[in-house]
Amino acid sequence: xxxxxxxxxxxxxVYFFFESGIILYVFTINAIYFFLTVAGFFCLRRYHSTFSRxxxxxxxKSPLMPAISLIVPSxxxxxxxxxxxxxxxxxxxxxxxxxxxxxxxxDDTLKILIEEFKLYFSARxxxxxxFTKPVRGVYESREPVRLLVIDKFNxxxxxxxxAGINAASSPYVMVVDSDSLIxxxxxxxxxxxxLEDPERVIAVGGTVRAVNDCDxxxxxxxxxxxxxxxxxxxxxxxxxxxxFGGRVGFSLLNxxxxxxxxxxxxxxxxxxxxxxxxxxTIGEDMELVVRMHHHYIKNKKPYRIVYVAQPVCWTEVxxxxxxxxxxxxxxxxxxxESLWRHREMLLNxxxxxxxxxxxxxxxxxxxxxxxxxxxGYFLTILGLVFRIIAPSVAILFFSVSIMSGMLLSTSxxxxxxxxxxxxxxxRDSWRLFAAAxxxxxxxxxxxxxxxxxxxxxxxxxxxxxxxxxxxKGFKVVGKS
Numbered sequence: 445x446x447x448x449x450x451x452x453x454x455x456x457x458v459y460f461f462f463e464s465g466i467i468l469y470v471f472t473i474n475a476i477y478f479f480l481t482v483a484g485f486f487c488l489r490r491y492h493s494t495f496s497r498x499x500x501x502x503x504x505k506s507p508l509m510p511a512i513s514l515i516v517p518s519x520x521x522x523x524x525x526x527x528x529x530x531x532x533x534x535x536x537x538x539x540x541x542x543x544x545x546x547x548x549x550x551d552d553t554l555k556i557l558i559e560e561f562k563l564y565f566s567a568r569x570x571x572x573x574x575f576t577k578p579v580r581g582v583y584e585s586r587e588p589v590r591l592l593v594i595d596k597f598n599x600x601x602x603x604x605x606x607a608g609i610n611a612a613s614s615p616y617v618m619v620v621d622s623d624s625l626i627x628x629x630x631x632x633x634x635x636x637x638x639l640e641d642p643e644r645v646i647a648v649g650g651t652v653r654a655v656n657d658c659d660x661x662x663x664x665x666x667x668x669x670x671x672x673x674x675x676x677x678x679x680x681x682x683x684x685x686x687x688f689g690g691r692v693g694f695s696l697l698n699x700x701x702x703x704x705x706x707x708x709x710x711x712x713x714x715x716x717x718x719x720x721x722x723x724x725t726i727g728e729d730m731e732l733v734v735r736m737h738h739h740y741i742k743n744k745k746p747y748r749i750v751y752v753a754q755p756v757c758w759t760e761v762x763x764x765x766x767x768x769x770x771x772x773x774x775x776x777x778x779x780x781e782s783l784w785r786h787r788e789m790l791l792n793x794x795x796x797x798x799x800x801x802x803x804x805x806x807x808x809x810x811x812x813x814x815x816x817x818x819x820g821y822f823l824t825i826l827g828l829v830f831r832i833i834a835p836s837v838a839i840l841f842f843s844v845s846i847m848s849g850m851l852l853s854t855s856x857x858x859x860x861x862x863x864x865x866x867x868x869x870x871r872d873s874w875r876l877f878a879a880a881x882x883x884x885x886x887x888x889x890x891x892x893x894x895x896x897x898x899x900x901x902x903x904x905x906x907x908x909x910x911x912x913x914x915x916k917g918f919k920v921v922g923k924s
Contacts, residue, residue: 466841476809510635512614528625563584653683681856699797705728814891821845821892
């Protein structure tokens with residue numbers, strides 16, 4: 445005879461066990477991230493420039509400053525390419541060049557570049573050790589600007605970056621998205637760690653922030669403001685949380701696993717040594733950095749990969765749910781691909797802090813976290829409907845999930861306010877603070893669902909291309 449009371453008790457116990465495990469899991473994620481945010485706060489507060497104003501002026505006039513090649517992969521960027529490239533050509537740095545790679549754009553990207561910067565078809569060849577899709581032509585400017593434009597057959601973002609690296613003439617290459625605006629002194633801020641430790645620093649990441657609704661003139665952000673849409677402000681808070689919290693903390697431990705593909709500086713010889721950017725993955729930026737860790741630790745070479753908060757790259761974030769969904773699924777798929785390729789590092793003491801902490805954190809929490817969090821919401825709601833769990837357990841789960849999320853987001857906004865303090869108006873700061881609270885009621889859960897879909901796509905091995913974004917363009921306040 446079936447004892448239904450015993451089965452019922454067993455179901456309740458098993459359900460409670462899983463629910464408790466999920467609550468502990470979510471709490472652990474948020475606790476680690478809060479610890480990294482606190483570490484980031486003290487790091488940013490104690491930050492001081494190694495060089496005085498006089499030393500900086502001398503360095504900026506020195507012919508010995510390392511040359512930098514800005515690699516700008518571009519695909520269908522007619523809306524923003526004029527402003528972004530124009531701004532890059534006006535940066536405050538003594539020795540750099542801009543290499544724009546047109547990856548077979550179907551719009552007027554190349555036409556705009558030719559007309560705006562007075563380009564002519566050059567006889568210059570592009571040679572290098574990295575294999576790429578064939579180059580159709582090379583263009584240089586009749587004006588005295590340090591601009592090189594490569595027109596090639598479509599091969600994807602990684603292929604375009606590799607083509608730019610082949611053409612680069614500098615010991616350092618900086619990868620910058622073509623829809624981005626770089627602050628005037630960003631190159632100097634990015635090269636500083638390389639000047640301080642030239643033998644070991646092989647990569648430097650800067651800060652990426654949302655430019656939506658900021659005033660832009662002559663390729664520069666003239667007035668910083670929060671966006672008019674809640675969707676863009678939610679993403680602005682996300683960026684603050686990711687850069688000022690997580691990346692500062694991981695950088696302190698020399699365990700930074702990702703440098704944004706929109707704004708990263710690399711030693712060219714280090715990139716060539718490991719074979720350039722990987723074309724078969726959608727997350728080429730993260731995969732390259734993980735491969736650098738893997739290669740340098742395995743070969744027992746001293747190195748550093750660092751993040752600096754001061755240099756800022758402004759980029760347009762998606763302003764529609766459709767494009768945001770596509771972006772986040774692609775990001776999650778890239779995380780899966782990057783981590784799975786280098787799974788040998790997971791919990792491997794041979795890889796030190798990188799393998800035992802950073803890689804394990806990304807594998808267990810960044811990659812699998814969305815699935816666990818989504819399962820938590822599902823089990824909690826199901827348990828309440830069928831009265832399998834007590835309301836107090838459900839309250840505990842939502843408190844750990846939502847309240848801790850609010851704590852992390854608001855802490856990131858406060859961290860920005862008490863350290864770099866970029867927003868001139870208190871109204872903008874309050875708007876972001878409100879977004880940091882509101883994002884936890886619907887927006888974050890929606891992202892979790894999309895990341896689960898991206899996780900599934902990554903496990904299935906789904907392929908994808910550029911994933912181009914429909915842009916509105918910069919808010920230009922004057923003719924550039």
